[in-house]
Amino acid sequence: MIEAKGLTKRYGDKKAVDDLTFTVRPGLVTGFLGPNGAGKSTTMRMILGLDAPTSGSVTVNGRPYVKAVAPMREVGALIDAKAIHGGRSAYNHLLALAQTNNLPRRRVGEVLELTGLAQVAKKRSGGFSLGMGQRLGIAAALLGDPQVLMFDEPVNGLDPDGIRWIREFMRTLAGEGRTVFVSSHLMSEMEHTADHLIVIGRGRLQADCTVKEFIDRNSEQSVSVRTPDPQSLHRLLTTSGARVEAQPDGAMTVRGLPPARIGDLAFDAGIRVHELAPHQASLEEAFMEMTRDQVEYRANAGGPSGGPSGGQPPHPGGGHPSEPAPPTGGRRRGRSRDTDHDELIGA
Ligand SMILES: Nc1ncnc2c1ncn2[C@@H]1O[C@H](COP(=O)(O)OP(=O)(O)OP(=O)(O)O)[C@@H](O)[C@H]1O
Numbered sequence: 001m002i003e004a005k006g007l008t009k010r011y012g013d014k015k016a017v018d019d020l021t022f023t024v025r026p027g028l029v030t031g032f033l034g035p036n037g038a039g040k041s042t043t044m045r046m047i048l049g050l051d052a053p054t055s056g057s058v059t060v061n062g063r064p065y066v067k068a069v070a071p072m073r074e075v076g077a078l079i080d081a082k083a084i085h086g087g088r089s090a091y092n093h094l095l096a097l098a099q100t101n102n103l104p105r106r107r108v109g110e111v112l113e114l115t116g117l118a119q120v121a122k123k124r125s126g127g128f129s130l131g132m133g134q135r136l137g138i139a140a141a142l143l144g145d146p147q148v149l150m151f152d153e154p155v156n157g158l159d160p161d162g163i164r165w166i167r168e169f170m171r172t173l174a175g176e177g178r179t180v181f182v183s184s185h186l187m188s189e190m191e192h193t194a195d196h197l198i199v200i201g202r203g204r205l206q207a208d209c210t211v212k213e214f215i216d217r218n219s220e221q222s223v224s225v226r227t228p229d230p231q232s233l234h235r236l237l238t239t240s241g242a243r244v245e246a247q248p249d250g251a252m253t254v255r256g257l258p259p260a261r262i263g264d265l266a267f268d269a270g271i272r273v274h275e276l277a278p279h280q281a282s283l284e285e286a287f288m289e290m291t292r293d294q295v296e297y298r299a300n301a302g303g304p305s306g307g308p309s310g311g312q313p314p315h316p317g318g319g320h321p322s323e324p325a326p327p328t329g330g331r332r333r334g335r336s337r338d339t340d341h342d343e344l345i346g347a
Pocket residue numbers: 011015016017034035036037038039040041042043296308309310311312313314315316317318319320321
C-alpha cells in the first residue's frame with residue numbers, strides 16, 4: 001500500500017507536485033496518469049525517497065521508503081530500464097543486484113523464468129532489444145519478491161507483443177495481491193490494464209476513481225443514428241433538446257438524449273431508423289477532455305515540441321522548459337489515437 005498525504009514538491013517558485021493525497025491499494029493495477037510535466041515522475045521519485053517532499057509525506061506499507069530495512073523486498077521499481085551495465089549478462093546483472101541486497105541467488109533464476117529471459121540469460125544485456133530490456137528491468141524489480149511494484153511508463157516504445165506481455169504480467173501481479181502502480185501516457189493501454197486511476201494535472205489531483213467512473217464523469221455519451229429521412233429526424237431531435245451533428249458519411253451524431261428516447265421519438269413521428277448506436281467515449285477521449293487546459297508542453301505546428309518526450313525517466317538535475325501551453329480548442333475526433341495524443345502532450 002502506498003499512501004500520500006498532502007505531498008508537495010517545489011522547485012523554486014514552481015510547485016511540481018501540489019498537495020497530493022491518495023492511496024494505492026493492493027490487489028489492483030492503479031494507473032497514474034497526467035500530461036507531460038504533470039508531476040508523475042516527481043511523485044514516483046518521492047515515493048522511492050529519491051526526492052524529498054517540500055511538505056507532506058508518503059509512505060510505503062506504513063513507513064517512509066527510505067527507512068525500509070530491505071528495500072528490494074518492499075518495493076520493486078522500474079524507473080529507467082536503460083540504467084543497466086550493457087557489458088553484463090542479464091544473469092550477472094541480476095546476480096549483482098541480489099548479492100548487494102542480500103537476496104537469495106535462486107531468485108535470479110526464478111525471475112529470469114518469470115520474465116521469459118531464461119534463454120538469453122547469459123547474453124550481454126547491451127545487445128537486448130527495448131522489450132527485452134524492459135523485461136530485465138521488471139525481473140530486477142521482482143528480485144526481492146516485493147508486495148509493491150512501481151513502473152514508470154513501462155510500455156513506452158514497445159511493440160504490440162511487448163505491450164501485451166507487460167499488460168498481462170501486471171494483471172497477474174495484481175491478481176497475486178500485490179500493489180501495482182504504473183504511470184503511462186498511453187491512455188488506450190491504461191484502459192485495458194488499470195482497475196483504478198489516479199490522474200494529476202499541473203501537480204494537483206484531478207481524479208481518483210475507477211476507469212469507468214472517470215470516463216462517465218469526463219465524457220458525454222453520444223449516439224450515432226442513421227435514417228433515410230435525416231432532415232425530419234434532425235428537426236425532431238433538435239426540438240426535443242438534442243444537439244445533432246451531421247457526419248460526412250450520412251450518419252448523425254446525437255448528444256443530450258439517450259438512445260431509447262431517440263428511438264421512441266422517431267417511432268412516434270413515423271421516421272424510420274436504420275441504425276442507433278450508442279458511443280461510449282474511450283479513456284483517451286475522456287482524458288483529453290479533462291486535461292485539455294492542463295497540458296504543459298505541446299508540439300508546435302511547425303516542429304517538434306520543446307518539451308521532453310513522454311515516458312522520460314525522472315529528469316536528473318535538469319529542468320523542463322517552462323513555457324506553459326495555451327488551452328486547446330474543443331475535442332477533436334476522427335484522427336489516429338496516438339497522433340492525437342502525442343500532439344496534445346508533446347510526446
Ligand atoms: N529537477 C527539477 N528541477 C526543476 N524543475 C523540475 C525538476 N524536475 C521536474 N521539474 C518540473 O516539475 C514539473 C513536473 O515534472 P515531472 O517530470 O514530475 O512531470 P511528469 O508528469 O513526470 O512529466 P513527463 O511525462 O514529462 O516526465 C515540471 O514542470 C518540471 O518542469
